[in-house]
Amino acid sequence: MTECYIRVAEDENEEPMEIPSEEDGTVLLSTVAAQFPGACGLRYRSPVSQCMRGVRLVEGVLHAPESDWGNLVYVVNYPKDNKRKMDEMDAASAVKIKRGVQKTSDLIVLGLPWKTTEQDLKDYFSTFGEVIMVQVKRDAKTGNSKGFGFVRFTDYETQIKVMSQRHMIDGRWCDCKLPNSKYFLEQAGPDEPMRSRKVFVGRCTEDMTADELRQFFMQYGEVTDVFIPKPFRAFAFVTFADDQVAQSLCGEDLIIKGTSVHISNAEPKHNNIHHLFSNFPGRSPSLAAMFERSQYQFPSSHV
DNA sequence: GTTGAGCGTT
Numbered sequence: 001m002t003e004c005y006i007r008v009a010e011d012e013n014e015e016p017m018e019i020p021s022e023e024d025g026t027v028l029l030s031t032v033a034a035q036f037p038g039a040c041g042l043r044y045r046s047p048v049s050q051c052m053r054g055v056r057l058v059e060g061v062l063h064a065p066e067s068d069w070g071n072l073v074y075v076v077n078y079p080k081d082n083k084r085k086m087d088e089m090d091a092a093s094a095v096k097i098k099r100g101v102q103k104t105s106d107l108i109v110l111g112l113p114w115k116t117t118e119q120d121l122k123d124y125f126s127t128f129g130e131v132i133m134v135q136v137k138r139d140a141k142t143g144n145s146k147g148f149g150f151v152r153f154t155d156y157e158t159q160i161k162v163m164s165q166r167h168m169i170d171g172r173w174c175d176c177k178l179p180n181s182k183y184f185l186e187q188a189g190p191d192e193p194m195r196s197r198k199v200f201v202g203r204c205t206e207d208m209t210a211d212e213l214r215q216f217f218m219q220y221g222e223v224t225d226v227f228i229p230k231p232f233r234a235f236a237f238v239t240f241a242d243d244q245v246a247q248s249l250c251g252e253d254l255i256i257k258g259t260s261v262h263i264s265n266a267e268p269k270h271n272n273i274h275h276l277f278s279n280f281p282g283r284s285p286s287l288a289a290m291f292e293r294s295q296y297q298f299p300s301s302h303v
Numbered sequence: 304g305t306t307g308a309g310c311g312t313t
Contacts (some may be wrong), residue, residue, distance in 0.1 A: 108310055140312060147307065172307090180310055 008032060008076060012045065016073045025069075027062040043078035060244040061092065104159045109149045109167075111174040112136065116145065122171055125151050129158030151176065158243045164222045197224070198239040198266040199246050205259050206232045213238060216256050221245035237266055 003023050007016035017035055021027045033039045042055040042062055056063040056076065064070075109121065121134040133152035136145050153159050167174045201213070210226040213236055217223050222241035229235070242248045249263045 106311080110309065111307070135311075137311065146309090148309070148311085149312065177310090190308095264311085 004069065007073045008042065009073050010036065010076055012073065012075055023031045025064055029057065029060045029062055033182055036076045038077050038078050039076045042074040043077055044074045045071045104153050106133065106150045106154050106179060107159065107163065107176040108179045109151055109174055109176050111172055112145060112147050112149055113170040113172045114145045114147060116170045120170060121149060121151060125162065128162050130154040160222065164241055196266050197243045197246050198237055198263045199249055200266040201236040202236050202261065202262040202264065204236050204261055208257060220249060
């Protein structure tokens with residue numbers, strides 16, 4: 001194999017640039033990096049398998065996949081892309097494993113028509129997945145529905161799906177949420193370290209609305225809450241339905257409306273219980289009091 | 304016999 005030029009591009013569809021090889025036919029990573037700063041390797045689409053394949057890299061030297069480099073277009077690898085992809089793969093595989101053991105919880109169903117029965121609930125929610133419990137709360141004396149109930153699914157992914165949308169049941173829009181009694185458990189079991197579903201979004205600008213943040217972060221997964229402190233404090237909290245999504249974003253710098261925001265773990269910076277509860281918009285303010293009482297009842301609480 | 308934000312008699 002002799003000296004030649006190989007075709008390298010940022011992306012499969014980008015216009016390739018010709019990069020010189022060494023006399024022995026290898027290509028130095030440093031040569032690639034001279035044209036594509038930050039490059040850490042090359043990949044290409046195999047004409048046979050139609051899959052992307054990595055180019056062998058030994059101590060800064062890239063080796064041709066076959067007897068020569070051929071006429072293929074080689075695509076540049078960057079550390080950030082790799083990290084991103086690795087995170088997503090880790091998340092995906094972890095989710096597969098986790099989903100099997102991920103405990104489901106009862107969901108409260110708000111806004112039920114007075115006439116809706118448990119059979120109606122069962123019939124409706126069974127279209128999403130296997131239902132293992134339904135309840136309609138009724139007045140003990142009259143038997144009249146109180147207009148809300150509970151539902152529990154076998155699979156956690158069904159629960160996530162059901163929580164992510166509104167439901168038209170017997171002619172009324174209903175919401176399915178985590179009940180307050182379960183809200184702080186965050187689905188974490190005793191042997192499973194709690195991973196926050198909430199991320200801290202730093203360097204926010206004042207023109208970013210909660211809706212815009214929601215629209216933006218939707219691309220990564222179901223967003224269950226967006227909280228922007230008032231008055232403006234240059235940060236926000238975004239909560240995802242899936243903790244794996246939240247975790248995979250931590251450490252990233254993302255561009256929103258042309259400005260770079262920083263994502264990090266939403267760790268409580270202080271133990272002031274009222275500040276803590278202020279991060280749960282839409283929840284009753286009396287939750288703090290309720291929670292304080294529960295601390296007395298259960299001193300060795302997990303929270 | 305009514306109603307429409309919320310939080311689970313057993």
